[in-house]
Amino acid sequence: MIPVTKPFLPPIEEYQSLIADVWQRQWLTNNGPLVNELELQLKTKLDIPHLLYVTNGTIALQLAIKALNLRGEIITTPFSYVATCSSIIWEGCTPIFVDIDSKNFNINPDLIEASITPKTTAILATHVFGNACDIEAIGRIADKHNLKVIYDAAHCFGTTYKGQSIFKFGDISTTSFHATKLFHTVEGGAVFTKDSDLLKKLAFLRNFGHHGPKEFEEVGINGKNSELHAAMGLLNLNYLDDILQKRKQQSLHYIEKLRHSVIQFPTLNKDTKYNYAYFPVVFQSEAQTLKVIQDLEANRISPRRYFYPSLNTVELFGRSSCPESELIASKVLCLPLYHTLTLTDVDYICRIILRTINN
Numbered sequence: 001m002i003p004v005t006k007p008f009l010p011p012i013e014e015y016q017s018l019i020a021d022v023w024q025r026q027w028l029t030n031n032g033p034l035v036n037e038l039e040l041q042l043k044t045k046l047d048i049p050h051l052l053y054v055t056n057g058t059i060a061l062q063l064a065i066k067a068l069n070l071r072g073e074i075i076t077t078p079f080s081y082v083a084t085c086s087s088i089i090w091e092g093c094t095p096i097f098v099d100i101d102s103k104n105f106n107i108n109p110d111l112i113e114a115s116i117t118p119k120t121t122a123i124l125a126t127h128v129f130g131n132a133c134d135i136e137a138i139g140r141i142a143d144k145h146n147l148k149v150i151y152d153a154a155h156c157f158g159t160t161y162k163g164q165s166i167f168k169f170g171d172i173s174t175t176s177f178h179a180t181k182l183f184h185t186v187e188g189g190a191v192f193t194k195d196s197d198l199l200k201k202l203a204f205l206r207n208f209g210h211h212g213p214k215e216f217e218e219v220g221i222n223g224k225n226s227e228l229h230a231a232m233g234l235l236n237l238n239y240l241d242d243i244l245q246k247r248k249q250q251s252l253h254y255i256e257k258l259r260h261s262v263i264q265f266p267t268l269n270k271d272t273k274y275n276y277a278y279f280p281v282v283f284q285s286e287a288q289t290l291k292v293i294q295d296l297e298a299n300r301i302s303p304r305r306y307f308y309p310s311l312n313t314v315e316l317f318g319r320s321s322c323p324e325s326e327l328i329a330s331k332v333l334c335l336p337l338y339h340t341l342t343l344t345d346v347d348y349i350c351r352i353i354l355r356t357i358n359n
């Protein structure tokens with residue numbers, strides 16, 4: 001069985017050793033020493049001034065929307081995981097979908113201004129599959145219309161933009177450390193901002209709004225994470241270079257095998273150093289995509305229709321028309337990519353795909 005992904009797990013003895021210390025201290029959560037250590041190491045590794053480790057990537061998005069006091073309409077992409085859009089609605093705002101650029105799958109900045117109304121307060125864009133949005137164009141539009149920018153950078157651990165961590169961009173960036181991500185803490189996420197006042201506010205919001213034991217600064221939520229989760233993150237960080245290197249090697253091997261076919265790969269942002277978080281491919285038609293899925297599954301290989309469906313087609317989120325996103329969603333597949341996937345596995349997957357599309 002070859003699944004679409006498998007979590008990276010450090011040697012169990014390493015985890016047991018860190019957890020034995022937790023047992024000694026009996027300090028399980030509420031900003032413990034491992035959470036602090038993880039935040040410190042992440043800041044150093046990513047060379048960023050501020051971050052907060054939180055419960056997951058969805059809470060990170062909700063905290064970001066809340067901290068910026070957003071109301072009304074938030075412009076967003078229909079080609080993302082559901083959490084991008086559901087967080088907007090959960091925070092009492094309305095998502096306004098703007099179509100994507102079919103070459104890189106990110107929100108198309110040329111279409112944003114036409115969707116701005118007096119109710120628009122922000123742009124929430126996803127760096128899809130770890131590939132940077134057109135950050136400069138989005139920044140120019142936001143400045144012109146006085147809008148806040150949040151980047152959902154859930155896929156972006158290890159991605160840099162113009163030589164800096166991509167988490168540095170936007171008023172707030174968020175990420176996910178879910179087990180399916182290339183760097184994970186089982187469940188987890190983070191918020192990033194350059195603005196120290198905003199960071200302070202986010203810190204209050206993460207901890208029920210507490211300002212000391214008796215006073216409250218904000219109406220907060222429980223957005224904290226635990227020592228057990230932080231331990232997994234601290235260990236996984238030691239393997240990051242190897243994880244990134246393996247995924248790059250696997251991805252380049254996929255490209256080598258598939259590049260002479262009709263399959264489309266996303267165009268990478270020229271200012272991005274890519275992290276190879278996913279291996280998305282786009283087929284010629286939905287029928288061809290479904291046939292590839294069928295043939296892969298018959299050989300015990302599980303690709304994933306990611307992202308599918310295009311969020312603008314979901315009744316719950318308010319239907320609208322985004323033809324490019326709908327088309328890409330109907331034809332995209334993420335192929336298996338994980339630390340222990342071998343190049344022989346990649347050869348096998350590619351052989352099945354090529355046989356199907358050439359028949």
Ligand SMILES: Cc1ncc(COP(=O)(O)O)c(C=O)c1O
Nearest residue numbers: 056057058081083154176177178
């Ligand atoms: C683009 C995107 N945003 C948000 C999330 C939510 O992250 P989490 O699962 O950590 O809540 C995900 C998770 O897969 C994601 O892919």
